[in-house]
Amino acid sequence: MRAQLLTVMVLAVIVAGCGKPQPEQPTKSISVRSEQQNALHKLSEPTLKVALRRAIYDSGKKCNTITKAGYVQEYGNLSMWTASCAGDRSFAIFVGPDGSVQVRDCKETEQLKLPACTIREPEKKPAAG
DSSP: OHHHHHHHHHHHHHHHHHTSOOOOOOOOOOOOOOHHHHHHHHSOHHHHHHHHHHHHHHTTOOOSOEEEEEEEEEETTEEEEEEEETTTEEEEEEEOTTSOEEEEEGGGTTTTTOOOOOOOOOOOOOOOO
16 A cells, blocks of 8 residues: 555656756857867968868878868868869868868768868958948
């Protein structure tokens, strides 16, 4: 008899708690960027091309001359850059907060469900007036 009473009481407590929705806690996104990620944003275009070319070669791929390079977007905690090479080949370069680098052929980005290798144009500052 005690076991049945205890079971009924436990079920009553469980059911009583079910009807009260818990207030939603706001989620806060945390962004961690390394010195390497920030430094890439500060490079001049020629120096950026050299840095991205080095990343491409270090990954075992080839790119003799980078014709165009630039920042694409943040992807998770990775900064995504792209480099277009002479000879119609482009690469996506992902730089992690730990300084790690991953290089992918831009032809693979759609299949891998990665962002397109489209350089984000810098924001234009409004004219002073």
